[in-house]
Amino acid sequence: MIKVLNVAEKPSVAKSVATILSRNQLRVRDGRSRYNKIFEFNYSINGQQCHMLVTSVTGHLMEVEFEDRYRKWHSCDPADLYTAPIRKHVPEDKLDIKRTLEEEARKCHWLVLWLDCDREGENIAFEVMEVCRGVNRNLTIRRARFSALIERDIHEAAQNLIAPNQWFSDAVDARQEIDLRIGASFTRFQTMLLRDRFVIDSAQDDKNLVLSYGPCQFPTLGFVVERYWEIQSHEPEEFWTINCTHRSDEGLASFSWMRGHLFDYTSSVILYEMCVEEPTATVMKVQQQEKLKYPPYPLSTIELEKRASRYFRMSSEQTMKVAEDLYQAGFISYPRTETDCFSSRTDLHTIVQEHQEHPVWGSYAQRLLDPGTGLWRNPSNGGHDDKAHPPIHPTKFSAGESRWSQDHHVVHFLLLVSTFAWQSFFSFWSNLAVMAFTESLKFSYSHFLQRLYELVVRHFLACVSQPAVGAETVVEIDIAGERFSASGRVILAKNYLDVYRFESWGDSMIPVYVQGQQKSDGMKLWAKLKHVRALDMFNPTALTLDSGVTRPPPLLSEADLLSCMDKAGIGTDATMHDHIKKLLDRFYVTKDANTRFSPTNLGEALVMGYDDMGYELWKPNLRSLMEYDMKEVSMGNKSKAEVLATCLQQMKACFLDAKVNKVKLLEAMAIFFNRSDRSNGDDSSALGENVRPCGLCQEANMVLRKNRDGNFMVGCSGYPQCRNAVWLPGPVLEATITNNICNSCTPGPVYLIQFKFRQLEIPPGFNVNHLGCVGGCDETLRQLIEICGTGSRAQARGRPTTTTPSNGPPTTTPRNPQRSNSRQAPCIYCYQTGHASTDCPSRISATRHVQSHGINQQNGESSIPCSTCGTPCVLRTANTANNRGRKFYSCSSQACNFFVWEDNLNNGSAPRSAPRPNISNSASNPSRTGGRGRGVQNAGRAAGVTFVSATGEPISGRRCFVCGDPSHFANACPSRGS
Template identity: 70%
Template sequence: MSGGGRAITVLNVAEKPSVAKSVATLLSRGQGIRVREGRSRYNKIFEFDYSIRGQHCRMLVTSVTGHLMELDFEDRFRKWHSCDPADLYAAPVRKFVPQDKLDIKRTLEEEARRCQWLVLWLDCDREGENIAFEVINICTVANRNLTIKRARFSALIEREIHDSVQNLIEPNQWFADAVDARQEIDLRIGASFTRFQTMLLRDAFVIDSAADDRNLVLSYGPCQFPTLGFVVERFWEIQSHEPEEFWTINCSHKSEEGIATFNWARGHLFDYTCAVIIYEMCVEEPSATVTRVRQQEKFKYPPHPLSTIELEKRASRYFRMSSEHTMKVAEELYQAGFISYPRTETDNFSARTDLHAIAQEQQGHPVWGSYAQRLLDPSSGLWRNPSNGGHDDKAHPPIHPTKFSGGETNWSQDHHRLYELVVRHFLACVSQPAIGAETTVEIDIAGEQFAATGRVIIAKNYLDVYRFESWGGSVIPTYVPGQQFIPTTLTLDSGVTRPPPLLSEADLLNCMDKAGIGTDATMHDHIKKLLDRFYATKDQNMRLSPTNLGEALVMGYDDMGYKLWKPNLRSMMEFDMRAVSEGAKTKAEVLETCLQQMKACFLDARSNKQKLMEAMAVFFERAARTARDEQHVVGEFVRLCGLCHQSNMVLKRNRDGNFMVGCLGFPQCRNVVWLPGSVSEAVVTANICNSCSPGPVYMIQFKFRRLEIPPNYSVDHLGCIGGCDDTLQQLTEICGTGSRMSARGGGPTPLSSSAQRSNSRQQACSNCRQLGHSSTDCPSVISGTRNSRSRRADQQDGGLSISCNTCGASCPLRTANTSNNKGRKFYSCQSEGCNFFVWEDSLQNGGGRHGANGGASNSGTRSNSLGGRGRGGRGANNAANGTFVSATGDPVTGRCYVCGDPSHFANVCPNRFT
């Protein structure tokens, strides 16, 4: 201890008890340290002697537990009916110490009175700076003569803490101001909108949530609403998805060395005819030539060091733990000293962290101890300094194990799992990446390109310890350029585009993280709030769907044209907060402009409250209504769902007011029939369709908007959604459906071929777009009188026609009106029962325009041979009885597409020209 002068007493205050203990232990080096109780049982006081720049000090180190103060309206504005919610934008607010923090306040006051200095050891972020000023407020009231200093530190490491106390700085008012502004804006917006929408809607509708209606709070918050927005947006995306059938050619080759599966370079085509033409070319000349063999070394890298969000996402993915539960368990492991502080944004270890020492501790573990030993053995070459994830909160290191445990007796399964994850993650991120050798073989069949990839794992490295990740190896036979072979299978397979899945908790955390919604310590709270408020539910796969209540609220604000449910508001606020923390704007400036804007927005929203009411009315019964009206609210029964066979299909209006018939089993069952966008009224009648099965299918009385349908259609129409109704189908093609995304110009999203394979079981019919059957057994083809293709065309072109190659009847030239082929000309046979169909451009130039993935380079001869063969379009599919269409997407043996015989291809089929 360096001497000099009289000793002063220094009050040191940290943000939490653990930091107070660390700071005291590091500064005192464990020498002469005394611990005594404060008034709060959690916040001890550590005492020892120290010297700051030659000044002899008696150090007292204690802590708060986060914020000491809260912000709220003055009492007279706290009762909900005490004022107009709009007044909350100007109502006086006050900061006060809540009841449960009074004992900490008292400790600070008492200790401050006998101190000369106050040193603030709060976390070095904006919130920490704000808490520092709360502490300053309390302490300076008790002792006006305090000298106030701030310690700046980025890690609880001995050298860092000593440096910090020898180089004390001033507290940063700008940082604290930014938080003050944030708090006030959050409070005023949150309270005003929450009171407004709760009082407006709670009594107007029968909201069938688990809470007692009287106690139900329909809260609004600048974090919880955008979080809900993400969930609803994904839900709408799924709801509006219209499946689209596509086609792909798969090729495999088996030899003594094994099997190689070749993927088509075009991926997939949405145009069946094009696909079948190309397929036929390949089948006619099936010999494959190896054009290129490429070998590359590939690495799979271990994860970055573990931050809170990554811990939550990974625990959700690997163990199906909710983020809220994960944080609870992590907090307990931290309290017991097994892992480091669990609320951290940092995913980069400081150069001063002794990573080897952390790994050394794990050497004795029965399961991963041997890996830790190998890692620490320099001759293994396994060690690698961890990568830098690029985030640093300047307060805490990445989450890592701090104490060895072989498992404690009082741990639950989740404690074991989480500790194991933290340890394995740490060991993984100081390990070498996995190394693989990848071989890509490209082949050419009749001008079409295919490629197969094989991978051999050369070294698993970090994957040996990180059992949560895997990297598949697949051996393919050896090929050399120029080599020729006949494929073992060559199949034309169908698939259907699929909507994205519901948001998982990990997905949602990702969205929030990217949009800056919440902090690492609060994101899980916002997700839990959605569940607590009955805005969303979570299924057993950790996937989130909005409830009717959640969807209605978002829909209501969206209909007003406000993006209050989008993350933009929070981003704007965050931008302003940054300006305050940098001194570019003052707190008062930001408060004034932001609150002025928000108040205008609030008043406007209130004047548009009808939109909220209408959105709620889509889902909920009006409180005054009788039970008899209930079916109008949930939807009127139309038929039993033909897909899931469990739930009813009901007539409903979607969020844009458009009509649809959807399965009540949604989202488990996604069967939906979108009705033409031109429908203005629709009522289910007692009439039962006598051609659609399984029945009964109740018919619907439609009224169409005159200006939105062609003149030759009637405004009133008694229709059936079972597939028998030509008028309805034509109007759907002409007017489009009322699906949300199509209304907004979005389109279906094609999925990758792997997704297609796993999902193709639930393919949609390409004729009528309904789920539950394929085009080969589509009721609209079976019961209809005309080729399904011509049903989808709406225009006949100037009397041009050709003779049908199949039956000789006349095939008029028409113009397609489908989304993929709008405006494209085709000939189709008029004769009943004949399916002949051919694109005009394929007759003229032997190919030309093709599906979504670009054109083919086939010759005129080949495409004419399609016509000459007399089996166009769907006819070929029917003739082959679905043989080359793999309904399951599973690999099927190559077979002749004409007769279905697996022993030969079509080019040698005896029935080919019959």
């Protein structure tokens, strides 16, 4: 009998496959890993009797890493990481699984791979193959291709085994390598460049702060920053709209102006006056139609995360944790799925049947199953299918498990923690506090479990329900040539909305209207029978000219962020929440109570730095291009080697360029953070840039450094073990390592340095700019050192004299930090000693303002309380074409959109609005005043009137722009009218 080793991607799949193939006639035994059991049974594959062993891995078995020589951060120039050798190996925590595979593979003839049928799954398959082949070269290897864990699919897959797909696996290998090289190089570069130079206040422990860069995390950060900049640069603009209301016995109708709104006040007033003078409204059109509101598509992971965030304010990370636990406990299907359509083979009725007994939604489930109600509808297709998992749906009935909170392993963990705490504390009160804390965690976790389960069940029931039906009436009227419209809706059948309580679709009744000139006898009769007075003409109850201001978009919510990532292909359904969490963990963003994200100073500075360099490293395009290439590899259109070569070459060029332009990052950081004295405490600060391999210790690299006096040297990164150093001429003002390599000096490569000298300190005949080599071949450097020394101030302090042989390189001398540490020269800006000119506090404070795109926000200047919400306003400077340089106050609360131009503030009196340029004398404009006055009287407008923004959202809580009084708006302000 042939012995077949079957390997699945996860234990649950191994169990399902084994159960289906064996028809539940199987034996289970433990492997070396406690989670990955081995199932045994007999099975026939294409008539061949087989003894099947089914086991699993837990996702990827291997990790890709740099060779040991490159693992330490200072071991090499980060640029070397684009070519440093890498290896794929099984990490410590996966060794048990590896051993199980080896032991079983030795005894088997065939290896059948049941990994998920996507690119990652294929790659894991090759990892499993590598391990198994390592101990049994004669294995026959086959791949099982299945799209769902249902009997038909699994049996079909077992009888139609195919060959593994090398292209799919190659695509993942390429992705892994690119991610590692880009991520590690940029992370090391920006961390070493910035961490010690600035006081980054967000971090508790600066020493361990890592400023990571990743091809997924940075574009995610980019979305947050971009929206923040959009808000910052938004300049509120006042607009005007005419509103008409009509109240009759049958109700109230609010007609909105079909022009929407106008930004030109005079035009608005003219049109408004025309309406006021001829206010009779003629009904021009009455349109009645049936409207359907469809239930959502079946639930995918991203949709689950978005909805849980929207409905329950759960973070995506929390949602995935809770969903995983529900899945482990068997209550819901696999929670990581892109699929939003059910297979025609899924038995949807049985799932609904299970819920008939539920105390809350049981009766709805019963109605669904009753053909007489006509409530059932086959779910619609969302158009996504990952071919591995069905949409998330309930798999086990629960009537609200009170035991969830006690049974669950997460709670077990919490209990363990509390037990530990119990043993650690002796005080009774401490124990009580720990117990209370544990209880509250249990309660809140159980609460999350129940809410998410409810969402999954209700969503599923909604999917198989008819859409809600409404009768909508749209009425169009004409007043003095201006068109207005109002709509009303009557819900005829709620259908899915009965169970999907998270969505609503309200009734809004309006009086009955009929089209003017066409009121037929039939219509009159109908109106009479209905006891309503059908109107074809009427006089508005109120006709108002209302003002509003355009508002910036809101900060990105978690659901918005997930949508952005999904749309741009950043991350996968299983990892998106990880990227969001990483931004929070790295102090790049913060999340407020409304689940809205703002960048921190650190996040904004990093994006600003790269943006100023002109790179789109923080935009999603890079990842999209990579994804495109990966797809090409998986389809066999491009080879892995080809994609790796081009992509890494481009990224290395980009990285080297970023290094050259690192000053942009430093400048951006300097806007938000104070310089740190940590980097000055040392003799010199490492720029982390490789100049050449160290010829003395032959282990580390020589890197370019600048000491606190501003003098440059090239020292071994192995300091203090290796004290090899090359001192550079004193007049060096700037030194930047280039990508050019010296042709003659060894050991190489020796990168040439672009020098800029202080004009007044170099002898005549020498050029201010010089591309030099520190390897020993550079005659110019040698002569300059001979003439000028290696820094007059350092020499004056008695640093070891540098000898410069006439025909040799600048001398290598041991460094002596103690002797080069003192600094006496006064700062050129403030004439104080104790700091370098580059770190002068007077300069830092002068440049320390937050600079955003479109807005210069000046901190520390006097502010006024917002007249709308009382939150302090921030003084900003407009940077738009029309108002560049003009200052305005805007409310610092995100929930409020108050703003006022500074030049309109009247000696500290209440803020008033800025007149628009084309109506600068509008306060004394009789037509404007007259129009407004009559309007107010006509309309009888009350304080509760709502402003509507440009995006159609109501703006609540606004006050008059002119005097701040909430009882009226700017257009009705008595002060302006007079």
